[in-house]
Amino acid sequence: MRRFAQLYAALDDTRATLVKLAAMHRYFATTPPEDAAWGLFFLLGNRLKRVIPSSRLRTWLGEATALPDRVIEESYAHVGDLGETIALLFDRDDRHEPAEDLPLHVCVERLQALQNSDETAQREFVTQQWRELPFLECLLFNKLLTGSLRVGVSAGLAARALAEHAGIDTPLMQARLMGDWKPGVENFATLLARDASSRPVSQPYPFCLASPLEDAPASLGDPADFLVEWKWDGIRGQLIRREGQTFLWSRGEELLDGRFPEIEAAAASLPDGTVLDGEVLAWNAQGVMPFAVLQKRIGRKTLGKKVLADAPVVFRAYDLIEWQGEDWRTRPLSERRDQLERLLAGADPAAALQLSDVVRAADWSDLALLRETARERGVEGLMLKRLDTAYLAGRKRGSWWKWKVGALTVDTVLLYAQSGHGRRSNLYTDYTLAVRDGEALVPVAKAYSGLTDEELNQMDRWIRAHTLEKFGPVRSVEALQVFEIAFEGIQASSRHKAGVALRFPRIARWRRDKAVADIDTLDDLKKLLPSP
Amino acid sequence: MDLITVTDKGLYCPAGDFHVDPWRPVPRAVITHAHADHARTGSKHYWCSKPGLNLTRARVGLGGGITAVAYGQRFTLGDAQVSLHPAGHVLGSAQVRIEAHGQVWVVSGDYKRDPDPTCAPFEPVPCDVFITEATFGLPVYRWQPPEEIAREIFDWWQECKAKGECAVLCAYSLGKAQRILAELMRFTDEMVYLHGAMTQLVKAYRQEGVAMLPTDAIGNQPKFFDWKGRLVLAPPGAAGTPWIKRFKPASVGFASGWMRVRGSRRRQSWDRGFALSDHADWDGLLKSIEQTGAKRVLATHGNTDALIELLRSRGIDASELNTEFEGEHGANRPLDAAEEASA
Ligand SMILES: [Zn+2]
Ligand SMILES: [Zn+2]
Numbered sequence: 001m002r003r004f005a006q007l008y009a010a011l012d013d014t015r016a017t018l019v020k021l022a023a024m025h026r027y028f029a030t031t032p033p034e035d036a037a038w039g040l041f042f043l044l045g046n047r048l049k050r051v052i053p054s055s056r057l058r059t060w061l062g063e064a065t066a067l068p069d070r071v072i073e074e075s076y077a078h079v080g081d082l083g084e085t086i087a088l089l090f091d092r093d094d095r096h097e098p099a100e101d102l103p104l105h106v107c108v109e110r111l112q113a114l115q116n117s118d119e120t121a122q123r124e125f126v127t128q129q130w131r132e133l134p135f136l137e138c139l140l141f142n143k144l145l146t147g148s149l150r151v152g153v154s155a156g157l158a159a160r161a162l163a164e165h166a167g168i169d170t171p172l173m174q175a176r177l178m179g180d181w182k183p184g185v186e187n188f189a190t191l192l193a194r195d196a197s198s199r200p201v202s203q204p205y206p207f208c209l210a211s212p213l214e215d216a217p218a219s220l221g222d223p224a225d226f227l228v229e230w231k232w233d234g235i236r237g238q239l240i241r242r243e244g245q246t247f248l249w250s251r252g253e254e255l256l257d258g259r260f261p262e263i264e265a266a267a268a269s270l271p272d273g274t275v276l277d278g279e280v281l282a283w284n285a286q287g288v289m290p291f292a293v294l295q296k297r298i299g300r301k302t303l304g305k306k307v308l309a310d311a312p313v314v315f316r317a318y319d320l321i322e323w324q325g326e327d328w329r330t331r332p333l334s335e336r337r338d339q340l341e342r343l344l345a346g347a348d349p350a351a352a353l354q355l356s357d358v359v360r361a362a363d364w365s366d367l368a369l370l371r372e373t374a375r376e377r378g379v380e381g382l383m384l385k386r387l388d389t390a391y392l393a394g395r396k397r398g399s400w401w402k403w404k405v406g407a408l409t410v411d412t413v414l415l416y417a418q419s420g421h422g423r424r425s426n427l428y429t430d431y432t433l434a435v436r437d438g439e440a441l442v443p444v445a446k447a448y449s450g451l452t453d454e455e456l457n458q459m460d461r462w463i464r465a466h467t468l469e470k471f472g473p474v475r476s477v478e479a480l481q482v483f484e485i486a487f488e489g490i491q492a493s494s495r496h497k498a499g500v501a502l503r504f505p506r507i508a509r510w511r512r513d514k515a516v517a518d519i520d521t522l523d524d525l526k527k528l529l530p531s532p
Numbered sequence: 533m534d535l536i537t538v539t540d541k542g543l544y545c546p547a548g549d550f551h552v553d554p555w556r557p558v559p560r561a562v563i564t565h566a567h568a569d570h571a572r573t574g575s576k577h578y579w580c581s582k583p584g585l586n587l588t589r590a591r592v593g594l595g596g597g598i599t600a601v602a603y604g605q606r607f608t609l610g611d612a613q614v615s616l617h618p619a620g621h622v623l624g625s626a627q628v629r630i631e632a633h634g635q636v637w638v639v640s641g642d643y644k645r646d647p648d649p650t651c652a653p654f655e656p657v658p659c660d661v662f663i664t665e666a667t668f669g670l671p672v673y674r675w676q677p678p679e680e681i682a683r684e685i686f687d688w689w690q691e692c693k694a695k696g697e698c699a700v701l702c703a704y705s706l707g708k709a710q711r712i713l714a715e716l717m718r719f720t721d722e723m724v725y726l727h728g729a730m731t732q733l734v735k736a737y738r739q740e741g742v743a744m745l746p747t748d749a750i751g752n753q754p755k756f757f758d759w760k761g762r763l764v765l766a767p768p769g770a771a772g773t774p775w776i777k778r779f780k781p782a783s784v785g786f787a788s789g790w791m792r793v794r795g796s797r798r799r800q801s802w803d804r805g806f807a808l809s810d811h812a813d814w815d816g817l818l819k820s821i822e823q824t825g826a827k828r829v830l831a832t833h834g835n836t837d838a839l840i841e842l843l844r845s846r847g848i849d850a851s852e853l854n855t856e857f858e859g860e861h862g863a864n865r866p867l868d869a870a871e872e873a874s875a
Contacts, residue, residue: 012794014803067671068845074838075672079793088672088792469795 002101003031004039005136011152017439020153024161035104037188043151043158044177045516050147050465051114052122054082057146064127065089080469083142091135098132105183111144148466150478154439155517166192171206171393178204180255204238204249205275205321205329206393210383210400214527217364217403220384227333227387228359228367229318230379231402233291234281235298235513239263239315239353241270242325248280248315250513256280259297262308263315266353273325276340277391278317278356285350288378291509298512317344318356318383321391329391336391374405381405395524408490408528409508410435411519414481415443417463418474428463428475429456431507433483435498437522442498444525447485450507459510482514483507490528500525535612535630535637536663536830538853543639543663547632548612551575552639555856562614564641565625566591566706569857579607581616583652584624586736587706603652619643620654621810622707623737629657637661638824642833644809645816646678649714650707650742656823663853664821666831667811668789669839675789675813681806682715688785688804693761698779702768702802703787705730707810709765710737712787713744725750727766771802789813818842833857 010023024043028036062072067089079085114122129141143149156174163173176191179202213220220226236251246267248256257264260280270276282289282297289311296311297303320340321329328336344355359382361367367382374381381404389399412433420429430448434441451459459481467475486508493501499522511518536543542554550560557574564570566587571580573591578598580588585600592598601607603626606615611633616626621642628639638659645654675681685701692699703709709730716724723746726734731749738744750764759779770776771784786802789809797805812820817839821829830853831839843850 012798015801065671068841070841071671071838074835074841075670078670078835079672080795084794085672088674091674 001104001107001137001140002134003027004035004042004104005140007039008140008149008151009136014152015440017157020157020439021161021164024153024158025165028162028165032103033185033188037183037185038104038108040158040162040188040191041181041183042149043153043161044155044181045151047147047149048108048111048144049115051111051145052126054146056119057082057086057126057142060123060127061086061089061130064130077470080471083139083146083148086130086142087133087135087138090130090133090138095134096132097134102129102133102137107141107144148468148478150468152439154436157439162191166194168192168194174206174393175203178206179249201242201245202240202247202255204240204247205327205391207236207238207251207277208319208391208393208400209395210385210402211395211397212524212528213384213401213403217367217384220401223361223364223367225387227337227385228361229356229383229385230359230374230377231381231383231404232279232281232288232316232356233378233380234279234288234294234316237278237280237315238321239267239270239276239278239317240322241267241274242272244272246270250280251515251518254513254515259303260313260315260352261303262313262352266315266351269353270343271324273322274343275320275322276315276317277319277321278315280313280315282311283314283316283354284312290378312352314352314354316354316356319391332388332390333385334387337387371403371405408488409484409486410444410525411482411484411511411514412444413441413479413516413519414477414483415441415479416474416476417459420448427456427460429460431483433485433505434479435520435522435525437498441479442522444496444498444500444522445485445487445502445505447483447505447507451510455510479516482511482516482519484509484511490525492529498522498525500529533633535632535635535661536639538855543853543855545609545612545630545632548609548614548630550579550609550612550614552628553641553857560609561596562609562616562628563588563592564619564628564639565622567622567642570641579614579616581618581624581626583740584626586739587622587624587733590732590736603655617655617657618652620645620648620651623651623710623740623742625651627655627657629659635660637663638826639663640665640820642667642811643820644812645820646675648678648711648810650710650737650744654820656820659824659826661828661830662821662824662826663830663832664817664839665811665833665857666817666836666839667834668809668813669817669831669835669837671814671838673789673792673809673813674815675792675807675809678711678715678808679718681787681808682712682718685712685785685787685806685808686716686719688783688806689763692783695783696760696781698759698762698764698782700764700766700771700776700779700782700784701787701806702766702771702784703808704810705767706733708787708808710734710742710744711810712765712808713747714742716745717743721745722763723748725753725762725764727764727770729767730765814839821848 007023007027011020062069076085133141159173159177160170163170238249240247246264250256282293293311320336323339361370371382384401384403386399412435414431415434416432417428418430420427432443432446434443463477466478469476485505487502487505489503491501535547536545541556541558543552550562551558552562553564553570554561559576561575561578563578563580566584571588571591573593575596578592578596580600582600582602589598601616603616603618606613613631615629619625619627619641621644627641630637636659638657642665643654689699703712726747726749728751734747783803785804787806787808789807790796791805792807828849829843832853832855836852840850
């Protein structure tokens with residue numbers, strides 16, 4: 001645990017990317033694989049389930065330190081973090097440090113076993129660790145215990161560090177890490193392998209992402225160089241058919257198995273070794289249905305007849321990234337699209353697996369007119385994809401563009417929550433939302449509308465359970481919840497840390513399908529600034 | 533009758549008709565030490581400890597008369613017998629012992645229990661009522677031995693040197709800076725560069741015979757001086773100002789008791805924090821209170837609630853005394869990011 005605790009502290013102490021990378025290199029180079037696998041698991045932003053509620057920890061803390069409750073409460077309020085408060089209270093010279101370091105994987109196993117123990121055994125184990133562990137390890141232990149560990153790197157940077165450690169390309173490492181990577185010696189060795197053959201059957205590819213188009217489309221050149229499609233307002237997905245099995249992944253790297261049985265059934269007809277990129281949409285005989293309808297299906301694993309009938313779904317495919325077991329990402333889009341059309345041509349238009357149609361127009365001004373019809377068609381605008389480009393991992397400017405209509409939108413992550421006013425004064429309803437800037441998260445907007453009462457209640461519970469620090473009425477929370485915010489305009493502003501100010505920001509929707517890695521960057525936002 | 537009460541001018545002793553560390557001008561002021569919130573200008577006559585004379589004079593100016601008294605030497609003010617005793621806080625810092633009407637009260641001023649090569653160690657003074665500071669009156673504040681912190685500072689300096697960076701260490705100009713200069717003598721005899729606010733104070737310490745690393749003023753260096761690998765001491769206020777840019781590339785550290793809590797360090801964006809304080813930690817406060825044998829304790833400065841709660845649980849008559857003393861600057865400030873985004 002010592003090495004990981006030191007890594008945790010080093011990552012927490014610096015904002016410099018190179019220093020973070022160096023700390024991770026040192027960690028991977030000096031840590032045995034059974035521990036490094038768990039270290040990686042946490043670096044990727046995963047966490048353990050909360051083993052013990054913090055109220056119980058506070059009770060034990062009072063008993064173990066023999067301090068009056070009020071003194072403990074004052075200390076906690078001052079430090080703002082329960083894990084650190086505990087570690088500080090036990091950081092005494094007279095502590096009996098154990099001779100040997102508790103390996104990280106052993107610590108994790110014990111914590112997991114603790115879930116099934118009775119309270120006395122739990123208490124004995126936990127308070128013993130408090131008394132024995134040196135400060136940093138104790139802090140880490142508490143964060144694992146409460147399921148609140150947050151390391152100071154993005155999953156992308158962790159992947160880069162591991163790729164450099166293994167001596168392979170970062171995109172390959174990212175591909176290997178896609179999906180629900182499980183920590184273990186063998187899986188860890190597979191990640192580090194120099195040959196690319198050892199890939200789990202369910203593994204998706206990193207998604208290719210589009211950049212917002214801020215200039216006039218004519219700046220892109222000849223429209224004939226582009227494949228133009230509608231920009232669907234659903235859940236981006238990757239549909240995998242390999243070895244007789246089907247896997248559907250969301251862009252948030254979540255396996256959606258069992259949620260959309262219609263799509264899985266339709267995918268059974270695909271040949272093995274096929275991977276499609278496309279959109280999950282609620283769709284009936286009249287065509288696409290609003291996102292709110294699709295939302296009824298999200299997060300639901302048991303599906304009644306009524307939900308299936310009210311919110312039927314389809315997968316509209318727009319790209320083919322693996323064909324006959326071969327990675328097709330380096331082939332140009334024109335070739336991928338041709339093969340995709342041959343594959344899905346003649347499919348039943350009522351089936352749950354469909355080909356996303358191409359939008360054809362003579363020139364940019366015709367396309368601009370078509371784009372104006374986006375709202376009535378239930379789409380967000382147009383997608384412009386260069387026909388001669390490969391399928392790139394992440395958001396590489398130049399190949400895919402999104403040309404949206406109406407209010408501008410941006411995906412953000414919740415950083416701070418504040419309690420509301422009036423009828424909602426007991427709920428955390430005012431959100432401060434951030435975009436990514438390098439490794440940092442920069443607040444760009446404060447918004448307090450757009451969620452339903454039920455969603456607000458859910459979020460309120462979540463906020464209370466995931467608070468990092470409290471400052472009066474404000475709580476900082478773990479950066480995990482993604483919200484799409486809409487706004488009317490954007491201006492440069494020296495008064496804001498981000499350097500930009502949004503006009504009338506509001507929450508457009510709670511993006512439970514997205515992970516914090518998917519949020520927009522400050523650069524994306526700045527590109528929306530009107531040119532001077 | 534209480535030997536000390538709080539008036540709008542400060543802690544007042546009616547029996548002796550004098551104030552201790554008054555925050556407004558008064559006829560007679562007994563000064564515990566030369567920090568700005570304890571030694572203020574404008575009073576008519578001052579009493580301070582002998583080793584604190586130069587520092588106190590520099591602070592309060594030449595307007596009033598000053599009587600310097602040796603530690604332990606009794607003098608009479610009105611009906612009160614007064615004496616000063618080492619507080620271990622900074623050079624010349626004193627506790628004020630007041631005896632009158634058959635009672636003994638002690639005003640601690642600021643104090644600490646850790647060894648400090650720049651000043652005389654705290655002396656427990658038995659009393660009936662102890663007025664204690666409580667800047668770090670929470671059990672999360674426990675100091676590591678100062679030589680360990682000094683070792684961390686030295687190691688950080690060497691790391692900076694290896695990386696070709698300047699090590700800029702922010703610390704209070706009076707007390708902390710000199711203590712660091714003295715502690716670092718265990719490891720090196722290299723020159724350290726001082727911000728202008730510190731040069732006179734370091735000189736005053738040298739005049740009192742305190743041994744420290746050789747120092748030179750930053751302003752004395754030529755225009756294109758190479759700051760790589762040097763150690764620079766600056767007051768905390770210098771951080772984040774254009775002045776500090778000249779040392780780039782630099783690592784900026786802060787030596788303060790508040791750095792014990794990671795959140796304080798992170799929120800204030802210090803590259804490094806060193807938990808070195810000239811105030812007593814939780815154990816130091818409790819030990820000192822116990823050693824005075826006081827049955828009644830009045831707490832000032834900062835985090836008094838937890839300390840009072842604990843003392844009461846031990847049967848001591850403890851309460852808060854409201855003063856304008858400031859404790860150690862740089863405590864938790866609520867994050868302004870949420871505010872900022874709403875503007
Ligand atoms: Zn002081
Ligand atoms: Zn003070």
